[in-house]
Amino acid sequence: MIILSVLFFIIGLALLLGGGWLIALGGSLYYCLAGVALIAVSLLLRKKHAYANFIYAIFLMATLVWSILESGLSWWPLATRMGLFLILAIPLLLIAFGKHRRGWIFLLPVWLAAAATTLSPLMVTSPTTVEGELPRAVSIPFSSDVDDGDWNAYGRSNLGQRFSPLDKITPENVDQLQLAWQYQTGDKKGPKDVGETTYEATPLKIGNALYLCTPHNWLIALNADTGEEQWIYNAKVPAESQRQHQTCRGVSYLPPSDSKPLSAVQKVSTPSENLSSLQCDAQLFLPTSDARLIAVDPETGARCANFAENGELDLMHNMPFKQSGYYYSTSPPLVTGGVVIVAGSVNDNYDINSPSGVIRAYDVKTGELVWNWDSGMPYKTEPIAEDELYATSSPNSWSVASADEELGLAYFPMGNRTPDQLGVYRTPAEEKYATSVVALSLKTGQVAWVQQFVHHDLWDMDTPAQPSLLDLDTETGKQPALVIPTKQGDIYVLNRATGEPIFPITEEAAPQGAIAGDHTAKTQPTSALSFKPENLTESDMWGATPLDQLICRINFKQLRYEGRYTPPSEQGSIIYPGNFGVFNWGSIAVDPKRQQLFGMPLYLAFTSTLIPKEGLDLSDSNKGEQGVNSNEGADYAVDLKPFLSPLGIPCQQPPWGFVAGASLNTGKTVWKHKNGTIEDMTPFKLPIEMGVPGIGGPIITDSGIVFMAAAVDDYLRAYNLADGKELWKARLPAGGQATPMTYLNSKGEQMVVQVAGGHGSIGTTIGDYVVAYKLKK
Template identity: 55%
Template sequence: MVNLLSVVVFALIGAVLAAGGAWLIVLGGSWYYAIAGIAFLIAAWLLHRRKPIVLWFYAAFLIVSLVWALWEVGLDWWQLAPRGGVPVVLGLWLLTPWVRRGLAPCAPDAKTPNGFGLSMAVVVTVVVAVAGMMNDPTAIKGRLNDTAVVENPDMGNAMPAGDWHQYGRTQYGQRYSPLDQVNVSNVADLTEAWRYQTGDVRRSEDVPETTYQVTPLKVDDTLYLCTPHSWAVAIDAKTGTEKWKFDPKVGMNSDRQHQTCRGVTYYADQNAQAGDHCAKRIYLPTSDARLIALDAKDGSICESFADNGTLHLEQNMPHKPSGYYYSTSPPVAVDGKIIIGGAVNDNYSTKEQSGVIRAFDIHTGELLWNWDSGNPTETEPLKDGETYTTNSPNSWSVFSVDEELGMVYIPLGNQVPDQLGMNRSASVEKYSSSIVALSIKTGQVQWVRQTVHHDLWDMDVPAQPVLVNISDEMGNETPALVGPTKQGDIYVLDRRTGEPLIKVREKPAPGGAIPEDHTAPTQPVSDLTFMPEKLTGHDMWGITLFDQLACRIQFHKLKYEGRYTPPSLQGSLIYPGNFGTFNWGSVAVDPKRQVMFGMPTYLAFTSKLIPRDEVPPQGSKKASEMGINQNEGAPYAVSMGPFLSPLGIPCQSPPWGYVAGADLRDGKIAYKHKNGTVYDMTPLPLKIKLGVPGIGGPMITAGGVAFLGAAVDDYFRAYDLTTGKQLWETRLPAGGQSTPMTYTTDDGTQYVVIVAGGHGSIGTKPGDYVMAYKLPDQKN
């Protein structure tokens, strides 16, 4: 019976591998799987004939498989495991006494085959596996500069060291705090100080992209934040008790692609008298395209602003389909203006709202200027009856400001439909997927730096540009801008002119767009880049040989020539994918040491164009990054999604997520380490540090510590900024897909805060938590 079972198992495995392997050979892939299938079939036949030589034959097969695996991937445990797992397990099965007894001749005095050769082959594979476990071929193990380059750096607008007034702490967006009470020597002692629940929880009728991405502000003794359904909340910074809450009643809309709020904007009127209503304000962007002014003290509406306290952002839009336009990020308050962009639904229609950037009087809501990338030279306010450009590139992320230079820096997206570049105007081609500097006073363009030419991949510039002054060897400082991108490049530019401080080169890019479209012959690449290596069949992954084979087959069926392979009717592999190497979480920069800390993520996506007459009917347009995007009015829809195996895990090999540090003066990457575990990715809670994807942002303190949640396991972590070594972690009650912040209270205690509420698109646990941590009270 045992022998029959062995025959059946080996025969089935052999048939699957031989058939799938033959298909892979036809597609131009590896011959190994077909050969392995034949080997399993031969082993099945030998088992059926009860031939002891099967043990030697299988030993030879294991050694050949090991040599092949090492040739493909080297000593990389996570790459070796799927190649060797099934063969080694079956080798152990053949070594069991009951299998070997079945191979002995029928004569009663015959000896049972001892399987020495197979035992040695298994031992060799296990030794190699252990060596692979001790090796991390993907890591970069170095150190960042750990001394100050500048003792008193420019960190942006002034505020108390213990406060956090803007999304990135200051208008420079550095995500850097000068606090050092919590440092590398004691961060491991952090404990929970308090937790607060907003009451805004994910609902069954919510859109998939319902997410908690907010970074609270801290002003005086109060934290201010918003929730996914656009509530504004004020809580006591020391105790976490609620002070006030404002619900703008945004309502539900199934056509709204995103249901999130990354932050609110704080403004103090320097001309107001103490105690005046709305002398200090909170500006709340909502997911139904409003901007509401609230009194920071009690949350009441500032009725002198705009229309009884509410500014309607859809004014002068050429098309106004409900749910297609809203603001997900906090506007900037500067020079008596509040400057705001907006998100548009990706790939719903060719008739969507404009991506115009507008400046309003911060007190009255009067429109002062508007910059529309589809009509970039006319910034005077539109008159009644005039409209902005349909579908012009928009900015859904966070802006940065240099008041001294008089510039606001805009991370700009692409014109939708993202994957179709036909009929784009010259202005759209110039400004899509770029960083644009506008005059704070007039809105006129000061400079533009494009990061992708003729974007066909949804490679919006997703992150707030970080402003920092960078010193040369002579001690001369240059006002710089650090711009992370989805494709993995980090642009380090002179923020006065947009010219690169770290070299940017034009390099040849793949062609082969559909006949109606074209591709750019070259694409810019920064010398400081986290772009991934080009994928090959060797990089395909799986839990077993079988899903790895399926991924290799799918890989060879897709069109792929490296980064910037255009979308196609065949289906193209897009890597990095739509989530990007960096996203809205940006990077954190230490202005003293002039180094950066970030979380590069690597997930391949697929993109397939569907002719209009072949598009299946779809009752909802909520697809976004996954599923069929309708592109109504365009000749093609597009089907997109992560490149996953039949088991639902990424087809490319791990790691999929890292923490990394780089020196901004020379553009050198100092370290890069796997980040996060599969604890919340699998049915079994296995805390295996694989390096998992994430979305969110980091924060740095003067204590030399970098804080980051973001990963798809529900942990909040602290790292040594110098080495990238993890120093502390704590379990969160929900996904931590937000950027943390830190502050002190009047008793001198430093708190570290992160909002934990999960992310709908990546499936982390939902919640409504604000979590605060501090060091244990010191004994006298």
Template identity: 50%
Template sequence: MRGSQASSLLLWGSGLVILLIGLALGAAGTWLILLGGSWYYAITGLAFAATGALLMLRSPLALWLYALVVLGSVLWAWREIGLDWWQLAPRGDVIFIIGLYLLMPWITRPLRRREAQPALSWTGAALPLLAALALGGAYGVAAMFGGPHGRAGTLPRAGAAPAADDAGVPGGDWHAYGRTDHGNRYSPLAEITPENVADLQVAWTYRTGDMPQPGDPNETTFELTPLKVGDKVFICTPHDYAIALDAETGRELWRHDPQIKVSKELQHLTCRGVSYHAAAPEQAAAAGDCSARIFLPTADARLIALNAETGQPCPGFGENGHVDLWRGMPDLQPGFYYSTSPPVVAHDLVIIAGNVSDNVSTTEPSGVIRAYDVFTGRLVWNMDPGEPDSTEPIGPGETYTHNSPNSWSISSADEELGMIYLPMGNATPDQWGGHRTPNMERFSSAILALDIDTGQVRWVYQTVHHDLWDMDIGGQPNLVDLDVRGRTVPALVASTKRGDLFVLDRRTGEPIFPAPERPVPQGAAEGDHTAPTQPFSSVTFAPPRPLEGRDMWGATMFDQLYCRIRFHRLRYEGIFTPPSVRGSLVYPGNFGVFDWGGIAVDPARQVAFAAPSYFAFYSRLIPRGRQQQENRPADIQSPAGGSDMQGGADELGVNPNYGAPFAVDMGPLVSPLGLPCQAPPWGYVAGVDLRTGEIAYMHKNGTVRDQSPVPLPFKMGVPALGGPIITAGGVAFLTGTIDYYVRAYDVTTGRQLWQDRLPAGGQATPMTYRAPSGRQILLVPAGGHGSLGTKQGDYLIAYALPRGGQSSRTSRR
């Protein structure tokens, strides 16, 4: 009798729990209906509640009703998503688990009628539910082998033989961020091939000793791409140590610590790389003791010239080896301006732009681009996007235009054409543009071509008009000669956050592939406006359709429901939905389909290898009072009025936008569990034929091993921040995914060939070179990324094919 009473009590308690779940689900589902979403959750909530009530009444009808819940869920899922396992999982996990629970003996025994035989009772009460679960299980198995994601195909195989000396850079070296100033991140080395890449081993490991420190900004990152010149490798670290290593062994040769002053207002603390210049023999007198020099930008806004042999400052450059980039700047505020990216060195000029803090105020430093003499540090020209027609160096006491659009990423140059190509950002703030001048409008989110020698504007091509979505251009422009429609065209390929690849004639800025203007959503915030149309390139990795409610995701049906409600509460009419007080969905999000990692281009095959990412963000405008609106950055040492508005320390969360009528709250669209609200996959590797503009393949890339509570290597396709490289051997390499791996891919098919575990996040772009011994080295920075939350470190890892059975060597500092 006691057992019977216990079973009845357990049945009653189980029914109560399911009843309460149903009531909560029904209430939230009703809210979703009122927002215009699916009726499924409200109906299922009512069915849950009825199932729970029937259990409490000890009625076998509970199992019949729940069988209908299972069958209805299967039909609903099939209609919404078809065969997509990761979309099916949150739709079915709770349903399936509760269904199995209801088949347990402590549930079924109390439901038996006393006058019936046990077997008949089981058949009558449980068999329909068992059959429904079997159907659901079969659907789940089928979904594991289905799925609409990705595309199989092949790129054209190797065409012309790669040049041994590309744009003046010896084949075994890597002289600039993109190996050459053409920015393609292509190496003509071919020792590593699809057939032998799986034999790669660690040749040496070096640790910089530069780790995050108290007081550093959240986005302290190791986004480095090293240089290799002759027998040396040159790197920089987040705190701007410049270091030279032996290219064969990784042994440290010299180190320069610029003793930077880290401001609490810094949004970023990173150094993506250094730049190199070697004097010609006839320039020896001008070069002094620094015939070869390294240029290092620092977080306290200096540009330092270092002797490439010794690491000592070049005394003839500027003041004791450096120039002060604050000179001529308006609105001096420590931390609000510096160059996170290496400058371009061309025509004996070192040309540098800089990062201006996003979304703090409307009175910030200038986005001026400046060219200095590589030997003396003399300012040769300055191009201020606020005053573009006057490029003569400004005089003493003069200042540049505050808040003009800046170029924070990596530029490219064509020395033969005499042009430098800059990917441009926006005049801050990003999400409100009612204050922007005609020149701000002209240069924001554009590719800007300047004359190398004078700084004069040669052409401008804008990829987003009146940008209100932080869709500035992060990727370095790729310069490649393309065979298109029977003629060879000197082209520029611009990868963008929105996912379009704009392929332009780099002589004129005219599109090679069509990029027609199309109408976009309207209705900007008060005091602002939207562009009526935007250009859409025919060569694109943009999402094929807008997000819908059915695209929302979660670990369970509950957080998926939360994400559906959140999705329907946001304003969203597809790409370029304007920011709003209600809150708007931004997709692709602020990290972009392509950010500063860009794409890699093989100029011989005329193909590109890319790692597109897809992640939705939100932005919400917060009206602000006049007094708050007029506060200047100098006044924001702590949040005003007890709000959560920040200074310059982070781009996510609430940003104050002093001087504008709205602050902005923005960030990734995630569930309460921190999972993306948008269903996977979130990241791919892809190949595109640049002669035709056709995407050949897209394959899910990366796992959630390092981002989930349990380290399961589910290949869901994860975002990557950091770019790929491509080699003449037919192998591409990528480290930027949010799991900690370096991976190799067959360029022709996109198939993964090899991977190795990294000790920290690899949010950087690797490089490859020929060591003095003749071996091809793959060099991988692994230091993590503060904003992405990947494990941080200070590693530089060199891989090579085995040599004569010798053991690998390790050099640790």
């Protein structure tokens, strides 16, 4: 009895004190009143008085009413508000069965009613679920310059659709998929690697070979039938602590000039870096994290002597600043129209004087510079002279580009100028092209059009995803469309020839009040097709127990928050959607025949705090996207991190991750379901479906199946595109934070391949696996 009394007193006192603090901040009265009630129960228990049970029964019923008013009949919000208090009632009920039967008579029915009500949401559809079904009728014919059984570019082709015309695996037989082979690269995260060491590669399939890169820029060729290693080219990238990312999303392919298929890939026993360089017809292009572009022969893994300097091109040429680890390419270059076009990533928030975000086109055979487009000086696209420099820290394009050769245009998703949260260093040209998609001429690099998605971006809302190109039936006839998702949750559908919106874009009023010397845009654009979240409220704050919920509520009230686009501040601001974005580099997949899309919207809030430097020593500041970044040369450092409870879980209530399907004809979301479990988020391996975060992308097959891993539990899943229902899943040996692909092997069997190596910054299981699945015979 004494121990129970002390427990009630401690919990009650914490709720009373914290609740009083919350009231002072303008928050809910509930926690303070709950603290008073639990302290009263504690004192009555110490006196062994039956009124302890009466008061607790009244408290439990009041808590249930308050919980329903705040969260409705939604399982996770209701369960975590009620769970601890339902558990605490159990010893009171046991005591009531002993000496205090009058208390039991009242408490037991209240407890049963509260428990039944708390469990009742499990029996009904979640209020966050949207049920519907996309039509399966074919809208328009499909054609592609890629063989049906191949996967020749990151998004299968330069259209970036992530759609395969294969249909051997269907909704009816997908549950018969089994492991066909498994390969380990040998390239694993090391003790000296940066935190964001990630395995994000999507392999290419050409002929009967698979080609993929690893985080440390090994290029590997595998037999597409068996997964047997054919050769490895090791770019020998040195370790560098100043990189923000250690990753490679993929390589690019130049077909042979005579358009004939590749010869059989040779199994090379000698390490390929020691092979003699040769004159290449077909070529693979490997971007490296030490800012090189390497051309490799697909058959042998030898470097291509015809390209640049013995197959290697130094991408640091003409850079205004050349700090080691500040510039590199994480995404495959664009090979099209006789050029290989390379963009790169510039570290966020390290230094106001950083390398340029220039986009450059080189002759695909010789490596000679054909044109360069720098958003800091956008009209000067002729090749730069040897003694000239590109613009300092200009906005970069770190994600994957797309191209339409018939229109002669390449489409680049654009990021922001560093520092991302400080706008005082930007030129008018940089303001125009930051956080946008820009269409560049394949021949000259000149701008055809630009569409911006955030004005004066202070939130690191880089356009993160490859544009998807398809021909779209609209009310005014067929239009060449470009579909691109954004971090802030909008999906823009534009005419890719002109940049004009196909779905309306409107300007909405935005919060004001940047730091002194800076400004915020009065309005921000939003698309008619959008997955943007509702604004957070205090009642959205969440935790495993009422105690960490209370702390999250206090933090919510202390931070600045006025909705989407709340400016960063010295006070600390909630940024929602956060830096991970609603969509990221995994992008979406589109079905060009049925004109539908599949996406994985994510909802996680971050906090952004500007720190006046004024003599602070930030030499030990974080080298990564999260934590304190020093912004060398600026007046402010910035502290970026997820908005988490003291237990390390998001302060906002779940679900945090969904899968969704939408019609590109109507612009309407047809279905939306929570996605993923907490199985790999806790030590208890509980496969509880909660709707978890993820990073990675989907693919669609012509049979109407979507394959995607991405979530923070280690599974590859198959979904029905029509209604979003999960059809199959397979346990992966490591985190699947990469986009899968599918192809036909030499026997005509459809294969599905997933790279599983984990993601250093979100804590999924680290590995070095490539796994392939096919139907049982």
